[in-house]
Amino acid sequence: MIELDCREMLCPQPIIELAQHLADVVVGELIAVVATDSAARYDVPAWCRMREQEYVGEETAADGVPRYVVRRTS
Amino acid sequence: MNDASTYLDAASSEPLHPAARQTLLAALDQGYADPRRLHRPARNARLLLDNARAVVAECLGVRADEVTFTSSGTEAVHRGLLGLARARRSRGSVIVHSAVEHSAVIHAAEWGSESRRVGVMGDGQVDGGDLVEQSMVPGVAVVALQSANHEVGTIQPVGEFRLSNDVPLFVDACASMGRLALPDGWAALAGSAHKWGGPAGVGVLLIRHGTRWETPFPADDRVDHRASGFENVPAALAAAAALRAVVDEREETNARQFALVDRIRDAVKALADTEVVGHPVERLPHLVTFSCLYVNGEALVTELDRRGFGVASGSACTASTLEPSHVLAAMGALTHGNVRVSLTRSTSAGEVEAFCSALPEVVAGLRS
Numbered sequence: 410m411i412e413l414d415c416r417e418m419l420c421p422q423p424i425i426e427l428a429q430h431l432a433d434v435v436v437g438e439l440i441a442v443v444a445t446d447s448a449a450r451y452d453v454p455a456w457c458r459m460r461e462q463e464y465v466g467e468e469t470a471a472d473g474v475p476r477y478v479v480r481r482t483s
Numbered sequence: 484m485n486d487a488s489t490y491l492d493a494a495s496s497e498p499l500h501p502a503a504r505q506t507l508l509a510a511l512d513q514g515y516a517d518p519r520r521l522h523r524p525a526r527n528a529r530l531l532l533d534n535a536r537a538v539v540a541e542c543l544g545v546r547a548d549e550v551t552f553t554s555s556g557t558e559a560v561h562r563g564l565l566g567l568a569r570a571r572r573s574r575g576s577v578i579v580h581s582a583v584e585h586s587a588v589i590h591a592a593e594w595g596s597e598s599r600r601v602g603v604m605g606d607g608q609v610d611g612g613d614l615v616e617q618s619m620v621p622g623v624a625v626v627a628l629q630s631a632n633h634e635v636g637t638i639q640p641v642g643e644f645r646l647s648n649d650v651p652l653f654v655d656a657c658a659s660m661g662r663l664a665l666p667d668g669w670a671a672l673a674g675s676a677h678k679w680g681g682p683a684g685v686g687v688l689l690i691r692h693g694t695r696w697e698t699p700f701p702a703d704d705r706v707d708h709r710a711s712g713f714e715n716v717p718a719a720l721a722a723a724a725a726l727r728a729v730v731d732e733r734e735e736t737n738a739r740q741f742a743l744v745d746r747i748r749d750a751v752k753a754l755a756d757t758e759v760v761g762h763p764v765e766r767l768p769h770l771v772t773f774s775c776l777y778v779n780g781e782a783l784v785t786e787l788d789r790r791g792f793g794v795a796s797g798s799a800c801t802a803s804t805l806e807p808s809h810v811l812a813a814m815g816a817l818t819h820g821n822v823r824v825s826l827t828r829s830t831s832a833g834e835v836e837a838f839c840s841a842l843p844e845v846v847a848g849l850r851s
Binding site: 419420421424425428446447448450451452454455456458459460 | 777
């Protein structure tokens with residue numbers, strides 16, 4: 410799993426990072442966005458729906474910041 | 484650069500209707516006195532206030548004694564919702580509401596009460612089964628559901644629910660009053676005059692005849708025991724005149740606006756990585772919301788403004804808020820790059836075309 414450190418980035422930057430780095434993982438692999446921005450909670454799942462990727466769920470990073478996990482499906 | 488200004492934010496506030504302006508100017512000189520007094524100027528003011536009430540009642544298809552003028556739509560929401568809850572306090576204090584209510588409803592529900600949110604579907608319509616189920620839980624005082632959503636335009640099927648026993652329904656109709664007929668089934672309902680082309684500072688509170696309602700705030704000895712503060716008689720009359728005009732014109736206005744909004748929806752759908760939010764058909768005629776991937780909402784509003792288009796946004800990246808719109812979040816919609824376009828009664832097809840041709844350029848420019 411690749412983890413993108415998007416702490417302190419404002420929306421929509423975490424989603425832009427996610428889109429830019431999706432190709433860094435192979436189909437079936439996980440990519441995670443760690444983001445303090447409150448919009449990421451809604452926008453990562455919405456991006457997955459719009460881009461036809463799988464939203465796996467929300468976890469918490471070691472420092473307590475939310476981590477949103479995505480599986481590349483195409 | 485476009486110097487002409489095209490105001491596309493009627494859902495925030497509709498420009499004053501000419502009928503309201505004319506009435507307001509005339510009534511300013513006639514309606515100054517205290518309508519509770521017995522002298523001639525007071526009787527004049529009372530006559531104007533009663534007239535305003537009668538016109539609003541007729542336009543909305545309710546009884547005149549069900550109509551109260553408040554100082555805003557928000558105050559009508561507060562008095563309606565909390566007054567129903569207060570009258571039911573021996574049965575419980577929980578307020579059940581949809582997750583997409585206006586923040587005025589949500590704040591009021593959380594004020595001294597326990598509140599429970601009911602989720603919505605992707606198109607913004609409330610989960611009816613859950614709403615009915617939640618209303619049956621012991622301790623529920625009131626259920627609140629909007630007539631139509633102020634951000635995405637989705638109409639809620641208000642009249643189709645059968646709530647448990649005698650739990651009263653509060654309906655926030657601020658987004659739709661004047662534009663659409665009132666739904667059925669409400670015990671109390673709120674509207675806001677500046678949303679239909681009346682002056683700001685006038686709200687309409689309806690309390691259905693026979694409903695148990697108690698004032699949630701200190702009482703006042705005004706003409707109408709449900710209101711407090713000195714009545715703004717000229718503004719109430721102007722609001723009534725605007726409502727009369729808007730209701731008379733709405734068949735034509737709604738059809739025209741619905742088609743123009745469809746034109747904008749099609750233009751948005753033609754853009755890559757963009758989604759239109761809200762119900763495509765069961766919607767307010769004059770309003771559309773959409774979100775663009777990878778675009779900052781504030782930048783979108785600012786760039787459209789620079790080109791002469793005044794629009795609203797529910798994105799968190801606008802200066803006014805750090806939290807994204809709770810409506811978009813509840814619907815599972817994309818919250819960034821969001822724009823709400825809402826047409827005034829005089830928005831022309833030419834203005835809509837100009838917006839539709841500017842939009843792709845603006846979005847592409849911000850993405851590059």
